[in-house]
Amino acid sequence: MTKHLFRDDSYLRSCEARVTGINERGGLLLDRTIFFATGGGQPGDIGEIERADGSRIAVGATVFAEGKEQIIHVPAGEGPLPQVGEPVVAHIDWARRYRHMRMHTALHVICAVMKTKITGAQIGDQESRIDLNVEEPPEREAVLAAIMDAVNQDHAITTEWITDEELDANPDLIKSMSVSPPRGSGLVRLVRIGENFDLQPCGGTHVKSTQEIGLVTITKIEKKGRLNRRIRIRLDD
Numbered sequence: 001m002t003k004h005l006f007r008d009d010s011y012l013r014s015c016e017a018r019v020t021g022i023n024e025r026g027g028l029l030l031d032r033t034i035f036f037a038t039g040g041g042q043p044g045d046i047g048e049i050e051r052a053d054g055s056r057i058a059v060g061a062t063v064f065a066e067g068k069e070q071i072i073h074v075p076a077g078e079g080p081l082p083q084v085g086e087p088v089v090a091h092i093d094w095a096r097r098y099r100h101m102r103m104h105t106a107l108h109v110i111c112a113v114m115k116t117k118i119t120g121a122q123i124g125d126q127e128s129r130i131d132l133n134v135e136e137p138p139e140r141e142a143v144l145a146a147i148m149d150a151v152n153q154d155h156a157i158t159t160e161w162i163t164d165e166e167l168d169a170n171p172d173l174i175k176s177m178s179v180s181p182p183r184g185s186g187l188v189r190l191v192r193i194g195e196n197f198d199l200q201p202c203g204g205t206h207v208k209s210t211q212e213i214g215l216v217t218i219t220k221i222e223k224k225g226r227l228n229r230r231i232r233i234r235l236d237d
């Protein structure tokens, strides 16, 4: 299994690791990684794997292997691959990832402000969208004011863990109708914003305080079905 270092510290930009395998398509497996694997609407990281001789292998995508334990670092191009057992240093494209963290946290804030279930989400480094299970169109100015109020209150974002059984006993914690909670190990990671602003199971990467989200712009509110409104957002640079 790959140790998912980003889960405990989403601010790590590089880490030392050892190659534990290369799959049939040339994907690199490491014993530990800071590369987030695509999931829950958040794109996987891109970056570089630095070999002991200083050469670098560009990573163009990061995905989970079946079972969601191993993480596959997919090389962006052709070229020599490291040996199994070789020590390497993994580097992510931090500017892109940090935008994903700000966007991802902003979507949690929207979910909390709208007090409803999520029916879909897609995070991008330029624009992100969240689909919400509401009938009435959200009022843009009011929603934006509530989002910016939460940003300016500088709520801390923290994680905690509960057992699968505890989650089963508290199904209201689950806010997403489209992404299932990150189960598998017997424990589920919860992401908390403020003391009680938002609390939900999530396996993604987030910033550590809402102020880091910065200025949010709602670019569009669309109707996507009778009970589905899509909010698109952008962030300041």
Ligand SMILES: [Zn+2]
Pocket (backbone or CB within 6 Å): 104, 108, 191, 202, 203, 204, 205, 206
């Ligand atoms: Zn999240």
